[in-house]
Amino acid sequence: MVSPLISPKPLKLPGAHVVVTGGSSGIGKCIAIECYKQGAFITLIARDENKLLQTKKEIEKYSVNDKQVVLCISVDVSKDYELVENVLKQAQEKLGPVDLLVNCAGTSVTGKFEDIEVNSFERLMGVNYLGSVYPSRAVISTMKERRMGRIVFVSSQAGQLGLFGYTAYSPTKFALRGLAEALQMEVKPYNIYITVAYPPDTDTPGFAEESKTKVNSSGMLQCV
Template identity: 50%
Template sequence: MDVIELLVLFAVLQLLAVLAFAISPYVRPRRFKLKGSHVIITGGSSGIGKAVAVEAVKNGASVTLMARKKAKLLEAQQEVEKYVQEGSKQRVNIIVLDVADEYSKVEQAFKEAVSELGPCDMLVNSAGVSCSKAFVDTDIEEFENVMKINLNGTVQATRAVLDQMMSRQRGRIVLISSQAGQIGLYGFTAYSASKFALRGFAESLQMEVKPYDIYVTVNCPPDTDTPMLQAESNDKPKETQLISETAGLFQPDVVAKIILKDSQRGVFLSYVGLDGFLLKQITCGMSTVISTAEALQQVFLVGICRAIGLFYLTSFDKIVHKCKREREMAAITEKNKSE
């Protein structure tokens, strides 16, 4: 069998795999409606979380905002309430909560939310922190704190709503990851580790809860204009700054609309922007899909996107090496001045 015959055989096998997928009875989730739903949002006092709350209310949902600081929650509540539809039964509640606190407190906060507005139909895990330092400059305690909030906090919040969702056989769970949860980047050893971990948690969880008509969405936004990004930029390494800029800067409301649209459809891996599309194809792995079109994209584009990705990686390596040389030259110049 020559090379051409092997390629034809490979193409036929790919098509057969797609056809087998297309007739699967377990693929397409039922449409999820936000109107009349109760959406609980951790990290809901600012950034992406608050933007998701605004969009959810615009679409007829009631929301519970959770965050650590009451003052910021009250401000967010007032802002989100402006979008409550006149004459509706929509409500916007707030609950002070640190999702990384002991589980009993997290569980109690969610019970309070449910007692006020009814069962949770959608959970948006937006609470999180960033850390943009080279690994050698990162304290172990700081690394552990990032994991505790970004991973453990998400796990605890999800666990608090899951039993009720499964008993009702209805629900959506959103995990806010990052493009740094798809590709490891300079300065994001702690942050990327926490976001990569969310992916493994989400894939396993999705397989467990799909029979209950519960769908998990992992959204991976690039840099988004939020208070967290602004705080992160204060001490972000030059390498990290230059690499992050390649994906552009997005507004929270743009990301929020994509999150809600994809989670309603039951999309597992949700992306933002062209770079996000490329990364989705490259990192699709064994994640679930919801349509033949999505499957075809991954089958036929993963190789092309991987090739493009290699050019990106080469450019990132050049940035890192250039910054290293600049630091070395600066150190030599400084030493010469002092002599």
């Protein structure tokens, strides 16, 4: 699932500040839980406040020491760079500089090219691509100053090859790979490592939603 562009030394998670965008559901939530179980301090970013608070409670059950904190930030990662920068600054004031940023917020729309609303192409590029650029851009200077840090981009198997019905989604996930490879060249001298994750179909609330409108190459709704 995970393709490290270069093999770095393992990050020590106990006491680390881990930010997970899309951390209130599915893959992001699982990543947040796994990091928390290993002693990390967690910042969860997503839009829906109730879902964030519910997830915070769920994660806190796995506490390994009484100092651990789960911070929730309700923000749209794709809309306003300055807002994203500002909330991440506040998170760093509370929990320290970000050691690991996992860009997991994302969504999909499937269907035949001509049936997909034009604004869906823009929205998906906004959430899946710019929604990863903005948080990364907001933490990179501090990571460079500290000469340490990790950034993960959650792409998809549909980011490795184009799939039928994924004309709006696949390009947004291909774009992450280009970003990761170019960025890795810039930040390697600063001991910062970029990872691209390419998950296959994974049983999550997002996947269940996508499956309602998935089409196969006969143009039929695909039942999973």
